[in-house]
Each structure stands twice: as structure tokens, then as C-alpha cells.
Amino acid sequence: MFTRSLFLSLMLFAGHAVAADTPDLAPIKRWLAKQDELRTLQADFAQTRSYKNLRDPLAAPGHIWYSAPGSFRWEVGDPAKTVVLRKAENYYVITPAKKRAERTPSAALGQPGNARRMPMMDFPFAKNFEDFNRKFETLAVATTGKRCHLELLPRDPQAKNALSAIRIDFDTETGHLIAFEFVTKDGSSMRNEFSNVRINQKIDALQFDYDFTGYEVIDAK
Amino acid sequence: MQNRRRYVRIAVAAFLLVFVVAGLSRISFNVDILKLLPVGLRQVQGLSLMLKEFVSDNELIITVEAPTAEAAEANADAIAAKLAGMPKLVKRAYSKPPWEKDGGQLSELLAFLVLNQPPDKVRALTERLSAEKAPGTLRETLDKLSESMNPQEIALLGYDPYDISGSAVGSLMSGGGGEQNKFASADGKFHIIIVEAAGTKDGKFANYNEAIAWVDAVQRATAEWQGRDGCRLGYTGEPAITGSIAGSMQHDMQESGVVTLVVIALIFYFCYRRFRPLLELQGMLLLVFAVALAIAGLFLSQLTVIGVGSSAIMIGLSVDYGYFIYQRAQRFRGTVRELQSQCLRYIVWTAGTTGAAFFALNVSSLPGLSHLGNLVGIGVIVGAVVMLTVYAPLVLRRSQREGDAPPSLVERAVLSPRFHRAGAWFTIGLVVVLLAGLAWKGVPANDFSDRALRPRHSEAYDALDRMTAKLSDQADPLNLLIEGDSVEVVLARLCDVEKQLAAAQSRGEVVSFRSALPLWPDAASQRENLPLLASLANEAPRLRQAALDAGFKEDAFMLMENLLKQWSAWAQRTPPIWPDNDASRWVLQRLAHHDGDHWYAMGFVQPAPGREDALLDKISGDGVYLTGWKLLSLELRRAIPQEFVHAIVGIVVVVLALLIFAFRDARSIGLFVGVTLLVFACLLGAMSLFGMTWNFFNLAALLLLLGTGTDYSILLLLALRRNGGDVPGARKELFVVICLCACSASAGFGSISWANHLGLASLGQTCALGLLLDAAISLFLIPPLWTWLHRHDPATG
Known part of the structure; x- marks a missing residue:
């Protein structure tokens, strides 16, 4: 906490997201209801990281695989430069180039205020509407055609201290995730635009496995 | 000659007054609970160093708990801002680490x-x-x-x-x-504010009164936030804890002393129905208390939370000599000196054994207990001297002036054979129940945790516990x-x-x-x-x-x-x-x-x-x-019980040696040993039934009961021998006195049973219980047992 707070504080805090009128939450309820049917998900994404202190955004392609109830794989780069894998009771953050993996118990990662957790590692974002409400404060809901845009804030105070918004775009008809973005208090952001989304198609179990032969696997501090 | 004696008295009174004022003015409280523990233990040394070097004496922690994270944070920030704007009261106030304002x-x-x-x-x-x-x-x-x-x-x-x-x-x-620098809990609903006092010298308050006043001022300044947006404020940290303990020490000392005096007055009045002797006795007790405390102030170090219990105990024990002298002075026809010499043997015996038991607490490496032992030991000796030299002449002159008073209703009632039969049956029933309790529940459990070191009620400790639970991972x-x-x-x-x-x-x-x-x-x-x-x-x-x-x-x-x-x-x-x-x-x-x-x-x-x-x-x-x-608990568990065993063995050997010298009779000694073992067995049974446990402090009760409680059986055995086995005669001589002594001593110990310090309270409870059992078993069971043991002995028939 000390070091986390210490060095996150090096960031200069920017403005706060503007709160809107009480939003209509019906689209969220419908979207989350569709999640009940979600057994597997595969998608490609284009990740764009914009930093306050960088002139140009950094872009990288990526892939996501999810299989209910808890198997998850997130890869950034092509070939993958960073892999996040949820396997059994652990999360692994793998850096193939360095043959290195950091292991964190999923339970520890799920604790409020955990600084090692990226918002997308919580996929799926909520089990149901109550869970969603417990995790997020909804600032705005805007629907344009089939696209619904959510503007959220995490309720976890530590995450709330670091983030000024979480943005989610989804297809109101299919429930497919279109984009996911989080914005930090200093104005930096990470946006993932999803494409080629495939729902409930069979995923090879090997996809959620990883061969750590020759890897240095360390427990995250 | 008369004038010379008067001048001597005035000089003694003036000296006493100066002595008492000087002594009392030096009394101060030491609120450090580690001062109650053996300084030679590595854990005590380490914890003391840590508290001395890393705990700020002038840093108050305000805890803010609210129904929502937003309310907790906003109110904590507002409180910190208000306090930071009071430079005469507060040097700094933080609701966030300082770098969050300036990265x-x-x-x-x-x-x-x-x-x-x-x-x-x-x-x-x-x-x-x-x-x-x-x-x-x-x-x-x-x-x-x-x-x-x-x-x-x-x-x-x-x-x-x-x-x-x-x-x-x-x-x-x-x-x-x-994770040592947290200002908020993971859910954000619990915040703390760290407040540093302004105007302290080297970061320390001059005394605990100054700390109490400062904490009070901060509490007043922040009172408006109590309840706002559902907020609950708590105050902890060194100045709040110091204030809380010192306040409860003062309260414990005053309350237990006053309660003991009131109970003694009620017991005396109930028994003798006389008001003036009662006032004189109370005056003597206050004198004993003041002189003993003055000696402590002048020659001992600060009073610890355990030491504050000494006032009630010394009053409860010193009054014994007053009762004995008062009882003897009734119907006494001799001079003051003759009365004093008659009472001397009894008082030297009881004050000697009681004082020795309390001074024996010095063998304990627990400074708190040694301190208590020295204070009560001094008080008992001062009590014996005051009662013999001041109270005896006073009460004898009154008795001779007013003539023989008829025995009171209580005196007559307690000396009747019917009362003793009922008492004996009641005591037998009680012993059976307690021994059955011991057999059923076993000996009391040990609780050598740090619980005995802590106060029973302390908002500062409660806030500290809450903060630890909320902020520590x-x-x-x-x-x-x-x-x-x-x-x-x-x-x-x-x-x-x-x-x-x-x-x-x-x-x-x-x-x-x-x-x-x-x-x-x-x-x-x-x-x-x-x-x-x-x-x-x-x-x-x-x-x-x-x-x-x-x-x-x-x-x-x-x-x-x-x-x-x-x-x-x-x-x-x-x-x-x-x-x-x-x-x-x-x-x-x-x-x-x-x-x-x-x-x-x-x-x-x-x-x-x-x-x-x-x-x-x-x-x-x-x-x-x-x-x-x-x-610390583990280390104390290894060290303390062992030293009590040594002390108890030592005192048992001394008491037995004295008894062999005094009685030279195997049956009397056997009876004493049997009764003492029975008292301790019943005490264990009572403690188990009441759910009491042994801790570092009430272990000392065993030692004290050997020194004070056994007096009742020893005196009764001596009286029986002196009266040639005449049970009614021995009862007439001592029953009322022992009853009064046991009740007063139990009142003294009992009054600290409600002390805020749990260790002191447990010592009071155990001793009060033990003394009552000792008195009941001695008074009601020793005479019939003596008669039974000597049934074939024509000389003592």
C-alpha cells in the first residue's frame, strides 16, 4: 500500500468524470441477462494505450478467450508479448520473450484495492445486475442504434482513486462486447476495440493451458 | 510534664502533616502497561524500545467510520482541514499521506x-x-x-x-x-486522521493531565462530525490511550478506596451499632491510607495500574487490627499499655504474616505485583502501628468512659450454637458443591495472553482494535x-x-x-x-x-x-x-x-x-x-508461573516452620494443612464454576491467601489451644473479629474486582473469593474437626 500509494501519487491528478442525470439502467440489465447464456467467448482486439506524457498512442493487436466459469486468456502483441492466463486458482502474467511468469492467487487478485489487477482481468465484468451494481457506479448510459455506451466508475475506493472512468460499448442485440476502455486520473487510457467476436463456440482446453518448461515462475510480491 | 507531652504530640502531628503532604504531592501514575512486566525479559525489552522509539507521544489518531466510502473520505478530509487551521492546538493533521498533496x-x-x-x-x-x-x-x-x-x-x-x-x-x-501507511480501509468506509499536537516539548506532553486536556480539546473541535452523514468518530493513539488509562487509574483508586471504607463502616455499624467508634475507626483508616501512600510517594517510584489497587487492600487489611483492639477494649479493665501488650501478639502475628506475604511479591519479576506488594506491606505495618499507638488509647478511654456496652444482637446471634450448626451445614454443603464443581469442570484454565494487561473498558483501545482490524491486512x-x-x-x-x-x-x-x-x-x-x-x-x-x-x-x-x-x-x-x-x-x-x-x-x-x-x-x-x-505471552508463560511456584514453596516452608514452633502438635498442624488444602481446592472449584481463569496477576492470589487467609485458621487453632479446647470460649474470643476481618479484607479485594485493569480485577476477585472461603471453612469446620481429633484427649475435652 505504501509503495503503491507513494508512486501512483507521482501522477498528476486530472479532472473527474462529469456525472450525468440518473441514467436508465435497463440496457445494462438486458445485456447482463444475455451473459447468462455466455459459455465461451473468443475475440480479437486492437489495443490502444494513450499516455499523458507520450506524443502518440501505442497500438497493439490482441486476442481474448474465455470459457465459463473461470478460464481466461488475454494476449497482447502478435506474436504475443504478454499473456494473462487464469488457470486453476492462479493468475499468471507471462512474458514469453523473457521466459518469465508471475503467479498471483486469483483470490488475492480479487481483493478490493489490489494494485496488480487490470480491470479487464475481471472478465466477465459481473455475474448479474446486483453484482454489477456492487462493482460499478453507472455515470451514463447512451444507446445509439444497436450500440450501447456505458460510462462507469469502480466502487472499489483504491481503483476509484486511480481511475476517472471505465467505458464499455456493447451490441444491444447480440450482447457482444464492442469496446472496453479505462481512463486514469492523469488522463492516460487503455482502449480495446473487439472484433471477430465468437460466442459459445468450442474452445480447445489447451488454449487455457501453458507450457512453462524453461520458464522462471515466480510468486508476485 | 503534661505540657511537654502536648508539645511532642503537636510536633509529631506537624511532622506527619508535612510528611503526608510531601509524599502525596509526589504520587504520580505510570500508565505504561509494559512497566508491569519483568524488565529482564527480551520481549518486554523489545516492546518497550519499540514503543519508546517509534510511537509518538503527541500523535492522536482519529478514526472516521461512515456508511459510504465517499462520506468517510469527505468527512476525514474536512476534519483534517479544520484541525490544520488551529495552529495553537494542532501542529499537523493528515487524512492522506503528505505526498498525495505534492507528488x-x-x-x-x-x-x-x-x-x-x-x-x-x-x-x-x-x-x-x-x-x-x-x-x-x-x-x-x-x-x-x-x-x-x-x-x-x-x-x-x-x-x-x-x-x-x-x-x-x-x-x-x-x-x-x-502495509504500514494506510489511511483508509479497502472498502473506503473507514478512514483515519493523524493529528500532531502543537506546543509539546520534544514531542512529549509534560504529564498525562496535559495529554488528557489536549485530547479533550481535539474531541470538542471535532464533535460536530460525530453522527454527521452517519459518521462515527473514535480517538486512539498514545495521548488518548495514556489519558484513558490514567483516568481509569484515578477512578479505580478513588472508587475502590471509598467503597471499601463504606463497606467497612456498614459492617462495623451492623455488628456494633455504635457511631462514634465507627467514625474514629474510619479516621484511623484514612490516616493509615495517607501515611502509607505518602511513604510510597516519597520512597517508591510511580504508581502503576496494579499499584492503584493497594489503597483498598491496605484499608481492608489494616482495619483487622482496629477490630481486634476494639473488641478487646470492650470490658477491659487495665491500662492502655496493658491493652496494647495484650493485642501486640495477635497483631504482630497477623501483620507479620500478611506483610511478609505481600513483601514476598517482590520475588515476582512482575514489577506491578512487587509494587502492589510493597505498597500493601507498608500499609499493613503502618496500620498495625497506627492502631496500636493511636486507636488503642482512644478506644479504651471511650470504653472506660462510657462503661460496658451489652453485646449487640449480631454478636449474640453469631455466638449461638444454633447459628454454628447451621453455619457448619451450610459450609459443608458449599464445600461439596465446590468440590463437585472442581471434579466436573476441572481446574480453571490458564489465560496467559496479554488480555490481563489491558483495561476492561477503553474507548481508545476499542478504536485501536477497530483500526487494526480495518487497516491491517x-x-x-x-x-x-x-x-x-x-x-x-x-x-x-x-x-x-x-x-x-x-x-x-x-x-x-x-x-x-x-x-x-x-x-x-x-x-x-x-x-x-x-x-x-x-x-x-x-x-x-x-x-x-x-x-x-x-x-x-x-x-x-x-x-x-x-x-x-x-x-x-x-x-x-x-x-x-x-x-x-x-x-x-x-x-x-x-x-x-x-x-x-x-x-x-x-x-x-x-x-x-x-x-x-x-x-x-x-x-x-x-x-x-x-x-x-x-x-510476550509465550515468554511470560514460561517465566511467571515458575517463579510463583518458588515463592509459594518458600512461604509454605516458612509458615509450616512457624506453626511447628508455635503448636508443637502434629494434629493441629495436620488440621491446618488439611483445611488450607480444602480452601484451595474449593477456590479452584469456585473459579471453574464462575468461569474464571488464571493469569499473570491472579496467580499472586495463591501467595496472598497463604499469607492472609491462613491467619484465620491459625488464630482459631491458637485460641482453641489457649482455651484448653473450649470451643465456645475460642469462638467468643475470635469469631466476630475473624468475621469482621474476613468481610473487610474481602471488601477491600472485592472493591477492585470492578477495576478497569483486568489483571488487577482478577486478582481482587480471586483473593476476595479465597478469603471468604478461608473464613467460612476455618470458622465453621475447624472447631468440630478439632473436637473430633481431640475426642480421646482428656486434657482438651
């Missing part, structure tokens, strides 16, 4: 962390910044910014394009655990304190301990640990690193341009610029260098401290469950203390 302050600490790195790491760093390698270093940073899934890394690198902080922060993080971490007479010695010890801890972690004995090593200045490394780092200041324009060329904006170089300036500024100083701006001091004051010639480093160890004891042997060395309340 730039942290660059000094970061510069220090890099400076303190091993020289090979710093050489590698400067190489990464060379003209040839800088572009590659920047590319690596961009790759990490593009791929990293570590939020902390991402947040830092945006402001640190050359990744200067990476290795330094890594060393700080390497220990894991030890770890259960019962151990404190790692390292001391030494120089920065270098402490550093060497830190390095050794770090290795020992790493080994213990690999054996599974330690879950995590954090020592002050990354923040402790390494003068040798600093000397080697400083020229390298300071020279980087000349490279600033090149480094800035390279960062801009790589795609970073101007602001990304701000941290680097501050670091370069800091190293350049330190180039004029001689290592060891300590960072010293507000943010650095805030961090370091909880991890490093300097006091005169000594240096102290603090750390935390989270042991694997149940492995605390094993760690003690493995993490050790000169100036290394691994401490915790659990370890």
Missing part, C-alpha cells in the same frame, strides 16, 4: 533509494543512460508501456522514461507485506526492531537479519517480511554511487532530448530532472545521507529513528501460523528484537 516531494525519496543501491546496480543504471544506450533504454520503456499488464509499472513509466525507479522501487517492494504481525550504536552497525545487523528471514521464508516459517534495509543508508554504497549519479546532472540536456526524440513529452522528464538536481545537491554532503523533506520524514519516522548515540530500525514479519515461537530462536542476535504480544 513532487517523493522525488527526494526516490533519489535516495537509487543512491542507496549496490554500486554495481548504479553503474548498470548510468550505463543505460549513456549516449549509446539511452535510445535502447527508451525503446524498452515504450515496449513495457505498450505490453505491460502491471498497473503500477504502467503508472510509473509514463513519468520515468529511463526506468530509474524500477530497481529501487523493486527493492522496497521485495519484502512484501508490511495481516493477523498479528511481529515487530522486528534492530538497534545499534551507529548507522553502520544497524546496517550490518539488518543485512544479517534479512538473510535469516529469507532462510526462514524458504523453510515456510515466515509468510512475508519487510525490514528497513532498503531505506537504511549504506554509507559505503552512497560514497561510491554519489559521484556517478551527481555527474549525470551534466547530461540532463542530452537525456531530455533523447526522451523527446523517442516520443515522450516534456513533462515525462520532470521526475528525472528532480532526481538529477537532488543527486547534485547531495554531492556536497558526506555519507551517510538521509532524505529529509516532509514526505521522506513521514515514511522514515515509522522505520528508522535516532536517539542520542543509538539508532533503531523497524520492520515487520508475518510468521506462518503457529511458527512464532520457532522464529524466536532463529531470528536473533545482538540488538535484534523480534517481538509481538503473542511472543
Whole structure:
């Protein structure tokens, strides 16, 4: 906490997201209801990281695989430069180039205020509407055609201290995730635009496995 | 001659008055609970050092608990802002770490962390910044910014394009655990505010009254937030705890003393129905109390929370001699001197054994108990002297002036055979129930935890417990304190301990640990690193341009610029260098401290469950203390019961030797031993039935009961022998007196049963219970047992 707070504080805090009128939450309820049917998900994404202190955004392609109830794989780069894998009771953050993996118990990662957790590692974002409400404060809901845009804030105070918004775009008809973005208090952001989304198609179990032969696997501090 | 005697009396009275005033004015309270514990124990030494060096005497912690995180944070900030605007009352008030207001302050600490790195790491760093390698270093940073899934890394690198902080922060993080600077709970609904008092000298209040007044003033200033938005405020930290304990000590002392005096007055009046002798007796008790306390004030150190119980106990025991003298003075036809000489044997016997038992508490290494023993021992001797020299003449003259008073209703009732038969049957029934209770529930359990050291009710302790539960991620971490007479010695010890801890972690004995090593200045490394780092200041324009060329904006170089300036500024100083701006001091004051010639480093160890004891042997060395309340309990559990066993064996041998000398009769001695064992067995049964446990303090009750409770059986046996086995005669002589003594002594001990200090209260409860059992068994069972044992003896028929 000390070091986390210490060095996150090096960031200069920017403005706060503007709160809107009480939003209509019906689209969220419908979207989350569709999640009940979600057994597997595969998608490609284009990740764009914009930093306050960088002139140009950094872009990288990526892939996501999810299989209910808890198997998850997130890869950034092509070939993958960073892999996040949820396997059994652990999360692994793998850096193939360095043959290195950091292991964190999923339970520890799920604790409020955990600084090692990226918002997308919580996929799926909520089990149901109550869970969603417990995790997020909804600032705005805007629907344009089939696209619904959510503007959220995490309720976890530590995450709330670091983030000024979480943005989610989804297809109101299919429930497919279109984009996911989080914005930090200093104005930096990470946006993932999803494409080629495939729902409930069979995923090879090997996809959620990883061969750590020759890897240095360390427990995250 | 008459005039001369009067002058002597006036001179004695004047001397006493001056003595009492001087003594009482020096009485002060010591609220440190560690002062109750043996100073020779390693745990006590370590915890005392930690509290002395790392707990700020003038730092109050306000806890703010609200239904929502927003309300807790907003109200905590508002309270801190209000207090910060009261410079006469508050020096500083923080609801957030100081660097959250000014992140730039942290660059000094970061510069220090890099400076303190091993020289090979710093050489590698400067190489990464060379003209040839800088572009590659920047590319690596961009790759990490593009791929990293570590939020902390991402947040830092945006402001640190050359990744200067990476290795330094890594060393700080390497220990894991030890979350010591939290201002809010994980759910945000619990916040704390740290408030530093203004106007204290060297960070300390002049006395506890000043601390109490300051805490009260802060409470008044923040009272408007109590209940606002559902907020609940609590106050803890050293000044609040000091105030709370000192306040309860004063209250305990006054209340137990007053209650004992009132109970004694009621007992006396109930028994004799006389008002003037009652007032005289109360006057004597106050005199005893004042003189004994004055002696304590002049010759003993401060009163501890245990010592405050002495007033009630000494009153409850000293009154015994007054009862005896009063009883004897009725129908006495001789002179004062004759009365005094008649009473002397009884009083010397009882005051001697009682005083000896209390002074024997000095064999305990618990200073709190020794203190109590000395105070009561002094009080008992003063009581004996006052009653013999002042009360005896007073009461005899009154008795002779007013003539014989007929026995009161109570006196007549308690001497009737019917009463004794009923009493004996009741006592037999009680003994059966208590022995059955002992057989059913077993001996009372031991509770050698730190619970006995704590107050029963304390808002400051409650707030502290709540804060620990809300803000600590770890259960019962151990404190790692390292001391030494120089920065270098402490550093060497830190390095050794770090290795020992790493080994213990690999054996599974330690879950995590954090020592002050990354923040402790390494003068040798600093000397080697400083020229390298300071020279980087000349490279600033090149480094800035390279960062801009790589795609970073101007602001990304701000941290680097501050670091370069800091190293350049330190180039004029001689290592060891300590960072010293507000943010650095805030961090370091909880991890490093300097006091005169000594240096102290603090750390935390989270042991694997149940492995605390094993760690003690493995993490050790000169100036290394691994401490915790659990370890303290383990150490006390090993040391204290053993010393009580020694003391009890000692006192048993002395009492038996005296009895052999006094009785020279195997049956009397056997009866005494049997009755004493029965009393202790019944006490164990009663404690088990009432759910009482043994702790460090009420173990002393065994010793005290041997010294005071056994008087009842010894006196009765002596009276039976003196009266040739005449049971009614012995009863007439002593029954009422022993009843009064037992009731008064029990009232004295009983009045501290409600003391706020749980250890003192448990001592009071155990002694009161033991004395009542001792009196009942002695008074109702010894006479029939004596008669039965001597049934074939014509001389004692």
C-alpha cells in the first residue's frame, strides 16, 4: 500500500468524470441477462494505450478467450508479448520473450484495492445486475442504434482513486462486447476495440493451458 | 510534664502533616502497561524500545467510520482541514499521506533509494543512460508501456522514461507485506486522521493531565462530525490511550478506596451499632491510607495500574487490627499499655504474616505485583502501628468512659450454637458443591495472553482494535526492531537479519517480511554511487532530448530532472545521507529513528501460523528484537508461573516452620494443612464454576491467601489451644473479629474486582473469593474437626 500509494501519487491528478442525470439502467440489465447464456467467448482486439506524457498512442493487436466459469486468456502483441492466463486458482502474467511468469492467487487478485489487477482481468465484468451494481457506479448510459455506451466508475475506493472512468460499448442485440476502455486520473487510457467476436463456440482446453518448461515462475510480491 | 507531652504530640502531628503532604504531592501514575512486566525479559525489552522509539507521544489518531466510502473520505478530509487551521492546538493533521498533496516531494525519496543501491546496480543504471544506450533504454520503456499488464509499472513509466525507479522501487517492494501507511480501509468506509499536537516539548506532553486536556480539546473541535452523514468518530493513539488509562487509574483508586471504607463502616455499624467508634475507626483508616501512600510517594517510584489497587487492600487489611483492639477494649479493665501488650501478639502475628506475604511479591519479576506488594506491606505495618499507638488509647478511654456496652444482637446471634450448626451445614454443603464443581469442570484454565494487561473498558483501545482490524491486512504481525550504536552497525545487523528471514521464508516459517534495509543508508554504497549519479546532472540536456526524440513529452522528464538536481545537491554532503523533506520524514519516522548515540530500525514479519515461537530462536542476535504480544505471552508463560511456584514453596516452608514452633502438635498442624488444602481446592472449584481463569496477576492470589487467609485458621487453632479446647470460649474470643476481618479484607479485594485493569480485577476477585472461603471453612469446620481429633484427649475435652 505504501509503495503503491507513494508512486501512483507521482501522477498528476486530472479532472473527474462529469456525472450525468440518473441514467436508465435497463440496457445494462438486458445485456447482463444475455451473459447468462455466455459459455465461451473468443475475440480479437486492437489495443490502444494513450499516455499523458507520450506524443502518440501505442497500438497493439490482441486476442481474448474465455470459457465459463473461470478460464481466461488475454494476449497482447502478435506474436504475443504478454499473456494473462487464469488457470486453476492462479493468475499468471507471462512474458514469453523473457521466459518469465508471475503467479498471483486469483483470490488475492480479487481483493478490493489490489494494485496488480487490470480491470479487464475481471472478465466477465459481473455475474448479474446486483453484482454489477456492487462493482460499478453507472455515470451514463447512451444507446445509439444497436450500440450501447456505458460510462462507469469502480466502487472499489483504491481503483476509484486511480481511475476517472471505465467505458464499455456493447451490441444491444447480440450482447457482444464492442469496446472496453479505462481512463486514469492523469488522463492516460487503455482502449480495446473487439472484433471477430465468437460466442459459445468450442474452445480447445489447451488454449487455457501453458507450457512453462524453461520458464522462471515466480510468486508476485 | 503534661505540657511537654502536648508539645511532642503537636510536633509529631506537624511532622506527619508535612510528611503526608510531601509524599502525596509526589504520587504520580505510570500508565505504561509494559512497566508491569519483568524488565529482564527480551520481549518486554523489545516492546518497550519499540514503543519508546517509534510511537509518538503527541500523535492522536482519529478514526472516521461512515456508511459510504465517499462520506468517510469527505468527512476525514474536512476534519483534517479544520484541525490544520488551529495552529495553537494542532501542529499537523493528515487524512492522506503528505505526498498525495505534492507528488513532487517523493522525488527526494526516490533519489535516495537509487543512491542507496549496490554500486554495481548504479553503474548498470548510468550505463543505460549513456549516449549509446539511452535510445535502447527508451525503446524498452515504450515496449513495457505498450505490453505491460502491471498497473503500477504502467503508472510509473509514463513519468520515468529511463526506468530509474524500477530497481529501487523493486527493492522496497521485495519484502512484501508490511502495509504500514494506510489511511483508509479497502472498502473506503473507514478512514483515519493523524493529528500532531502543537506546543509539546520534544514531542512529549509534560504529564498525562496535559495529554488528557489536549485530547479533550481535539474531541470538542471535532464533535460536530460525530453522527454527521452517519459518521462515527473514535480517538486512539498514545495521548488518548495514556489519558484513558490514567483516568481509569484515578477512578479505580478513588472508587475502590471509598467503597471499601463504606463497606467497612456498614459492617462495623451492623455488628456494633455504635457511631462514634465507627467514625474514629474510619479516621484511623484514612490516616493509615495517607501515611502509607505518602511513604510510597516519597520512597517508591510511580504508581502503576496494579499499584492503584493497594489503597483498598491496605484499608481492608489494616482495619483487622482496629477490630481486634476494639473488641478487646470492650470490658477491659487495665491500662492502655496493658491493652496494647495484650493485642501486640495477635497483631504482630497477623501483620507479620500478611506483610511478609505481600513483601514476598517482590520475588515476582512482575514489577506491578512487587509494587502492589510493597505498597500493601507498608500499609499493613503502618496500620498495625497506627492502631496500636493511636486507636488503642482512644478506644479504651471511650470504653472506660462510657462503661460496658451489652453485646449487640449480631454478636449474640453469631455466638449461638444454633447459628454454628447451621453455619457448619451450610459450609459443608458449599464445600461439596465446590468440590463437585472442581471434579466436573476441572481446574480453571490458564489465560496467559496479554488480555490481563489491558483495561476492561477503553474507548481508545476499542478504536485501536477497530483500526487494526480495518487497516491491517495481516493477523498479528511481529515487530522486528534492530538497534545499534551507529548507522553502520544497524546496517550490518539488518543485512544479517534479512538473510535469516529469507532462510526462514524458504523453510515456510515466515509468510512475508519487510525490514528497513532498503531505506537504511549504506554509507559505503552512497560514497561510491554519489559521484556517478551527481555527474549525470551534466547530461540532463542530452537525456531530455533523447526522451523527446523517442516520443515522450516534456513533462515525462520532470521526475528525472528532480532526481538529477537532488543527486547534485547531495554531492556536497558526506555519507551517510538521509532524505529529509516532509514526505521522506513521514515514511522514515515509522522505520528508522535516532536517539542520542543509538539508532533503531523497524520492520515487520508475518510468521506462518503457529511458527512464532520457532522464529524466536532463529531470528536473533545482538540488538535484534523480534517481538509481538503473542511472543510476550509465550515468554511470560514460561517465566511467571515458575517463579510463583518458588515463592509459594518458600512461604509454605516458612509458615509450616512457624506453626511447628508455635503448636508443637502434629494434629493441629495436620488440621491446618488439611483445611488450607480444602480452601484451595474449593477456590479452584469456585473459579471453574464462575468461569474464571488464571493469569499473570491472579496467580499472586495463591501467595496472598497463604499469607492472609491462613491467619484465620491459625488464630482459631491458637485460641482453641489457649482455651484448653473450649470451643465456645475460642469462638467468643475470635469469631466476630475473624468475621469482621474476613468481610473487610474481602471488601477491600472485592472493591477492585470492578477495576478497569483486568489483571488487577482478577486478582481482587480471586483473593476476595479465597478469603471468604478461608473464613467460612476455618470458622465453621475447624472447631468440630478439632473436637473430633481431640475426642480421646482428656486434657482438651
